[in-house]
Amino acid sequence: MLRSKPINEKLKKLQIEIQGYADEFGLDYFPQIFEMCDYQTINILAAQEGFPSRYPHWRFGMQFDQMSKGYRYGIQKIYEMVINTNPCYAYLLEVNNWVDQKLVMAHVYGHNDFFKNNAWFANTDRKMMDTMANHGAKVRRYIEKYGIDRVENFIDAILSLENLIDMDHLFETDEVRNQREETNKQFAYENSLEYEPYDKKSDALKTYLRSKNRTAQKQQEFNAEDLPIIPKTIPEKPVKDILHFLLEYAPIEEWEADIIGILREEAYYYLPQRITKIMNEGWASYWHSKIMTEKALDASEIIDFADKHAGVMVMSKERINPYKVGIELFRDIEHRWDTGKFGKEYLECNNMVEKHSWDSKLGKGREKIFQVRKTHNDISFIDEFLTPEFCERQQMFTYKYNPRSHRFEIDKRDFDAIKQKLLMSLTNFGSPVIELVDANFDNKAEILLKHRHDGVDLDAKYANETLKNIFRVWKRPVNLSTTYEEKEVKFRFDGKELSVKS
Amino acid sequence: MDHPIKSDHNRFRKIVKGKLRENLKSFVSQGQQVIPKGKDQFTIPMPSIDIPRFKFGGKSEGGVGQGDGEEGQPVQGDGQEGEGKPDKAGEDEGKKELEVDFSLDELASILSEELELPNIEPKGSSQIESTVNKYTSIGTTGPDSLRHLKRTYKQSLKRQVSMGLYDADNPVILPTRKDYRFRASQSKIEKQNNAVVIYMMDVSGSMGDEQKEIVRTESFWINLWLKHQYKDIEVRYIIHDATAKEVEEEVFFKTRESGGTLISSAYKLCRDIIKADYPASDWNIYPFHFSDGDNWSSDDTKLCLDLLNTEILPVSNMFGYGQVESRYGSGQFFKDLYAAYNDKTDNIILSKIKNREAILDSIKDFLGKGK
Numbered sequence: 001m002l003r004s005k006p007i008n009e010k011l012k013k014l015q016i017e018i019q020g021y022a023d024e025f026g027l028d029y030f031p032q033i034f035e036m037c038d039y040q041t042i043n044i045l046a047a048q049e050g051f052p053s054r055y056p057h058w059r060f061g062m063q064f065d066q067m068s069k070g071y072r073y074g075i076q077k078i079y080e081m082v083i084n085t086n087p088c089y090a091y092l093l094e095v096n097n098w099v100d101q102k103l104v105m106a107h108v109y110g111h112n113d114f115f116k117n118n119a120w121f122a123n124t125d126r127k128m129m130d131t132m133a134n135h136g137a138k139v140r141r142y143i144e145k146y147g148i149d150r151v152e153n154f155i156d157a158i159l160s161l162e163n164l165i166d167m168d169h170l171f172e173t174d175e176v177r178n179q180r181e182e183t184n185k186q187f188a189y190e191n192s193l194e195y196e197p198y199d200k201k202s203d204a205l206k207t208y209l210r211s212k213n214r215t216a217q218k219q220q221e222f223n224a225e226d227l228p229i230i231p232k233t234i235p236e237k238p239v240k241d242i243l244h245f246l247l248e249y250a251p252i253e254e255w256e257a258d259i260i261g262i263l264r265e266e267a268y269y270y271l272p273q274r275i276t277k278i279m280n281e282g283w284a285s286y287w288h289s290k291i292m293t294e295k296a297l298d299a300s301e302i303i304d305f306a307d308k309h310a311g312v313m314v315m316s317k318e319r320i321n322p323y324k325v326g327i328e329l330f331r332d333i334e335h336r337w338d339t340g341k342f343g344k345e346y347l348e349c350n351n352m353v354e355k356h357s358w359d360s361k362l363g364k365g366r367e368k369i370f371q372v373r374k375t376h377n378d379i380s381f382i383d384e385f386l387t388p389e390f391c392e393r394q395q396m397f398t399y400k401y402n403p404r405s406h407r408f409e410i411d412k413r414d415f416d417a418i419k420q421k422l423l424m425s426l427t428n429f430g431s432p433v434i435e436l437v438d439a440n441f442d443n444k445a446e447i448l449l450k451h452r453h454d455g456v457d458l459d460a461k462y463a464n465e466t467l468k469n470i471f472r473v474w475k476r477p478v479n480l481s482t483t484y485e486e487k488e489v490k491f492r493f494d495g496k497e498l499s500v501k502s
Numbered sequence: 503m504d505h506p507i508k509s510d511h512n513r514f515r516k517i518v519k520g521k522l523r524e525n526l527k528s529f530v531s532q533g534q535q536v537i538p539k540g541k542d543q544f545t546i547p548m549p550s551i552d553i554p555r556f557k558f559g560g561k562s563e564g565g566v567g568q569g570d571g572e573e574g575q576p577v578q579g580d581g582q583e584g585e586g587k588p589d590k591a592g593e594d595e596g597k598k599e600l601e602v603d604f605s606l607d608e609l610a611s612i613l614s615e616e617l618e619l620p621n622i623e624p625k626g627s628s629q630i631e632s633t634v635n636k637y638t639s640i641g642t643t644g645p646d647s648l649r650h651l652k653r654t655y656k657q658s659l660k661r662q663v664s665m666g667l668y669d670a671d672n673p674v675i676l677p678t679r680k681d682y683r684f685r686a687s688q689s690k691i692e693k694q695n696n697a698v699v700i701y702m703m704d705v706s707g708s709m710g711d712e713q714k715e716i717v718r719t720e721s722f723w724i725n726l727w728l729k730h731q732y733k734d735i736e737v738r739y740i741i742h743d744a745t746a747k748e749v750e751e752e753v754f755f756k757t758r759e760s761g762g763t764l765i766s767s768a769y770k771l772c773r774d775i776i777k778a779d780y781p782a783s784d785w786n787i788y789p790f791h792f793s794d795g796d797n798w799s800s801d802d803t804k805l806c807l808d809l810l811n812t813e814i815l816p817v818s819n820m821f822g823y824g825q826v827e828s829r830y831g832s833g834q835f836f837k838d839l840y841a842a843y844n845d846k847t848d849n850i851i852l853s854k855i856k857n858r859e860a861i862l863d864s865i866k867d868f869l870g871k872g873k
Contacts, residue, residue, distance in 0.1 A: 044507050053506075058517055061510030062551060062600070069601055136506075152513070159553045315568040317577040324568070399577045400564035407576045411564065421566045432556050457559045465554030 004037035004045075004052075004091060011036070011092070015105060021295040022109040026370070027287065029112035030126075031087035034105065038094050042081060043067040045091060049270070050083040051132045055139035055262070056148075057155055080104040084115040084273070086126035099297075099304040106291040110284030117374050118279070120170050120272040128269055135262045142255045151259070157469040158260055162267045163431040164242035170272060238435035238450065242470075243267070245436055250473045260473075274429045275377045282326015283373050285312065289327065315395070318408070320422070325394065329381065332390050333372060334365035379426045386422070388415040424454065432458055434480075447474055451482035458482055460491070467493040517551065518602050519612060526616045530719060530865075531858040542606035542729070550600045610730030613723060617865065620872035622731045622786075622819075635687040644684025653683035697732040697786040697819075699725060700775060702768040704793035706743040707760045708830035716826050716855055717792045718755050723865050724790065724822075732786065738775055742768035744798070748775070765797050765835065766805040773813045782817035789814060790822040790868075795833035803838050810850070820873035821850045824864060827857070849873060 007015070015034060022029065037045070047064035048054045082090040090108040092101055115121050125131050143151045239245045243264040247257055273280065292305055313324045336342050340360030349355050372381070391413075398411045398421045411417070427433070433452040441448035447470065451458060463480060470478045470493075477494040490501045522529060537545045567577050613619065640653055658677035662668040701721055703709070728735050739754035740746050743761035746768040772789050780787055797803050815821055825836045836852060843850050853867035854860075 044505060047507060056506060056510055056513070058510055058513035059551075059553070060507055061512065061514035064507050064511055065514065065602075066550075066600065148513070156553060160555055162553075163555050317567040317569045317571070318565070320566050320568055395568050395570055396566060397568075397571070398564060398566055405576075408564065408578055410567075410571050410573050410575050410577060412573065418566055421564065425565060432558060434556050451556070459557050459559040462552075462554045462557055466556050469554065 003041045004035040007034045007036050007092065011101060014102060018102065018105045018109065018291065018296060021106070021291045022113075022287070024295075025287070025290065026366075027109055027113040028117055029088065029109055030085075030116050032109065032112055033087050033089050034092055034108075035089065036092050036094055040068070042091055042093050045081055050081055051129060053129075053133040053136050055136045055155070056143065057152065059159075080107060082108045082111045083128070084121060084124055084126070084269075085129050086116075088112045088115065089129070097304070099301045100308060102296050102301075103288050103292060103305060103308055106296060107284045107288035109291075110287035111280060113287070114276070114280050114283045114373060118272070118276060118377075119375055120276060120377050123170060124269055124272055125265075131265070131269075135266070138258060138262065142259070146255065151255075154256055154259055154472075155263070157472045158243070158263045160466050160469040161243055161246070161473075162263060163429070164240070164434060165244075165264065165267050165271065166240035167271065167275065167428065169241060169268065234439045235436065238437045240433070240435050242434070242436050242449075245439070246470075246473050249439060251475055252473060256473075271429065272377075275379070275426075278320075278322040278326040278329075278378045279373065279376060279381050280326070281323045282328075282330050285323050285327040286330045286369075317399075317410075320396070328394060329385055329390065330369050330372070332387070333385050334369050336365070337368035338363055338365035379423060382419065382422050382426065386415075386419050391415050391418050424456075427454070432456075441479060444476070446477040446479060449478070449480040451480060453483040457484050460484065463491055464493065464498050467491060467498070471495055515602070518548065518600070519604075519608065521548070521551070522546070522602075522604075523612050523616055526612065527859075527862050530723065530862050531860075536609075536722065539603070544604045544606070544609060545601050546604060548600045548602055606726065606730055610726055613727060613865075614730075617862065617870065619727065619866070619869050622728075622872055634690055636690055637685045637687050639686045639688045641684050641686030642680075642682070644686060648685045650683045650685050654681055657681040657683055695732050695786060696734045696736070696784065697728055697788060698736045698738065698776075698780050699728060700738045700740065700772050700787070700789045701754065702740040702742065702746075702772060702789065702791040703754065704743070704763055704765070704768075704796070705741045705757045705759050706763045706796070707758070708763075708794050708796055708828055709758075709826070710828060713794060713826040713828050714755055716858060716861060717824070719858075720792075720824065720855070720861050720865060721790070723861075724868060727865075727869055728788065740768050740771050740775075742771075746771040762798050763793070763796050764802050765791070765793065766802050766809060769806055769809040769814060773809060776814070776817055787818045788820055788822070789818055790824065792824045792826060793835060794828040794830065795825045795835040795837075796830070797835050797838075800838075803835065807838070807842050815847065815849060818849060820868075820871070822853070822868045823850070824853050824855055824868070826855045 011034065015032070019032065043064060045052060046067050047060050054060060080090060080092070082088065088108075088111075090104075090112075092104060096104070115124075139151065139155075234249070235245065243260060246252075247260040247264065252260070289309065292309075297305055313321065313327070315321055315324055339358060340346065340362040341355075341358050346355070346358060349358070372385070376384070396418050397413045398417045399408050400411045401407075402409045433454070435450050435452070436447060437450045438448040439445070449470075463482075467478045467480060475495075477492060480491040482489060482491070484500075487502050492499045492501065537547075539545045571577075637648070640650060654677050655675060658675050658681040659668070661678075661681060662675060701717075703714075703717055725735070725737060737751070739749050739751055741749050741754055741757050741759075742763070742765070743759040744764045744767065745761075748771065749757065768791065776782070776787060776789075797806070810821065823836070823839055825833060827833070833854075836854060839850070839852055843852070848871075851868055851871065851873075853864040855864045
């Protein structure tokens with residue numbers, strides 16, 4: 001159905017060449033597969049967020065509409081698409097010229113290395129291509145059974161809660177899991193509870209099985225002795241993974257639980273990419289630039305390459321360009337660790353001339369950036385490596401809204417302000433931090449959410465609509481406590497109407 | 503088979519159409535742009551459909567950008583309001599505007615469903631008939647290029663089963679010459695009906711830009727509906743103050759004169775145009791007149807009524823008079839027409855348009871009778 005096809009012999013040779021350079025530089029990647037497609041196919045892939053097969057949903061249609069128009073009007077053109085799988089798939093666009101293909105290939109090897117080595121990606125499903133296709137098959141089956149409107153409406157509601165997940169969950173490495181398993185086992189043993197061991201089943205499958213069990217349990221006769229021990233408050237401590245909580249405790253049907261499981265799994269799959277955007281693009285750009293300028297470029301291609309590269313690196317006053325900031329920050333780190341421009345001695349040096357020409361011939365730059373790409377995400381990347389000199393060189397500034405002139409205006413070029421603004425926009429992958437603190441609020445089985453306010457108010461309209469969607473799943477009133485316009489308030493949706501109480 | 507994204511796309515279009523239908527009133531009254539795009543195609547800019555999420559409120563937040571500039575300089579090109587907030591790193595969901603394509607029929611059906619518009623019955627005697635060939639039937643002869651594979655296969659299968667030649671274990675179907683089926687044409691008599699819309703507008707000083715914008719919006723939807731109902735429509739424009747002249751569409755909505763107002767001048771020109779170009783036996787004729795209701799004298803009004811009665815109404819399917827309220831207009835002309843025609847003549851429709859909000863109701867007034 002999808003018209004991507006293997007690349008031709010000439011490009012295969014090019015791939016071998018580029019891969020050779022990647023090896024020379026010590027990149028460590030999954031087996032790389034390139035496929036060729038026409039613009040319509042790449043638009044479909046882009047609309048479906050990289051995957052050839054997704055569950056049916058209108059938003060893919062909307063994205064496709066936008067992409068096709070963008071392409072036709074020449075506003076946007078997608079050059080490359082690479083997905084985090086093993087083997088790693090990347091798509092090339094047929095109409096791109098030879099330099100573009102070179103550049104894209106080199107860029108893709110950078111992404112591939114990042115996917116494989118960055119710690120935040122360690123637990124992502126590398127067989128996501130199949131998993132996504134399975135999700136599609138399942139949702140299609142539900143649609144046949146329950147009708148497109150019902151299923152799509154439910155998906156809409158859950159998509160609205162997609163960002164209510166917990167970043168820390170990504171650190172579920174085997175070690176952490178084993179440790180927790182031990183604790184759980186111990187706890188179960190001490191309290192003579194049944195212990196459910198961890199297995200490798202996917203979350204979606206687990207939920208499915210669990211809700212099946214739940215239905216079976218309902219049919220069993222009521223037996224007071226079987227009642228589980230209910231903790232005083234549910235949950236015991238605030239939950240950030242609200243999707244998971246709903247999946248476990250909300251009064252929903254099997255297929256609904258399955259859909260929550262599916263969407264949650266996909267949300268966690270995409271999460272590492274959201275929290276490493278600057279690093280990931282920076283890293284890939286660093287390597288395409290390195291490979292192209294030091295190895296792959298033919299003299300006749302330099303102008304074309306420079307033109308394309310500059311197009312990707314263009315700076316914007318309205319937002320930072322992750323490609324630009326990423327590549328420059330990696331280069332800055334490399335330079336600093338090559339010359340030893342870090343540490344106590346350097347920082348305490350007050351002689352600007354000396355500081356500027358500081359070079360302890362440390363030569364650890366390359367080693368350092370490889371290490372950085374392994375252990376950091378955007379937040380720690382910025383937090384640790386952003387320097388005042390860098391901000392100045394990159395002409396960074398903060399801006400804010402001026403209510404008098406009705407426009408956003410440049411505020412400051414102050415390092416601390418820039419860093420703080422950047423970090424804030426990256427915190428919790430750019431989403432407000434919202435926790436579920438009580439599912440039996442007021443002893444009425446109502447949900448109480450708490451927004452950890454860090455200076456920026458929620459968008460009230462969106463918050464209200466989202467509350468409605470939680471209600472659709474929980475089927476009891478939902479409350480959200482937050483600070484709004486400098487007042488402590490509680491938004492509430494009781495199934496009929498929205499209210500705000502201070 | 504089509505790619506599944508096609509059905510996602512259809513779902514999306516259905517949702518968008520639903521949105522347009524829900525918001526038709528505010529959409530029309532805001533005079534939102536409908537951009538014609540090729541023949542019978544329109545593009546409508548709409549805000550993209552967001553899935554609600556907990557997110558930060560727009561303006562208090564600000565962000566980080568790159569580039570030169572002093573403190574206090576705007577970060578967006580023109581610094582206009584309502585530009586949407588800029589993206590932040592780590593969040594890709596910038597506000598994109600959708601440009602949704604609609605065909606004429608889709609828009610017309612949304613309009614008619616919302617306003618419950620009846621189909622227009624063209625004038626009985628005035629239809630021209632023409633024969634057209636349409637490939638809607640199946641024949642046993644024809645050129646290979648028109649061969650209908652599915653029907654051929656079916657026929658062949660039928661024959662093999664009935665002759666006992668069909669082997670379920672080896673289901674090979676071999677069509678013979680006699681099994682071949684072809685698409686065949688059928689002659690159909692189509693009623694050709696043509697319509698002409700003649701817009702007349704008062705451009706004297708008392709009609710302001712706001713009033714003209716209302717007329718523009720209203721005429722767009724009337725044209726749309728008539729285009730949907732008739733095979734071909736022609737549109738003519740007449741502006742008048744104390745004298746009338748025919749103009750192009752562009753001029754029609756932009757002209758502003760300062761003279762007095764003699765409505766009869768426009769009606770006379772309208773009559774002349776009909777006489778010259780649109781014999782009533784061949785054309786469905788729709789004159790529309792928009793003004794703020796001021797006329798120079800009651801003598802002229804009498805003359806208008808006379809023209810309507812003897813020359814315009816008898817040849818028209820419907821005559822529409824829309825009175826746009828303005829600060830300067832007396833609105834007298836509406837009263838005069840009302841007194842003369844209310845309930846007595848059924849092919850003249852009077853409508854008062856108080857403001858933009860009333861456009862949709864006024865369209866319903868005009869088109870609601872199925873004339």
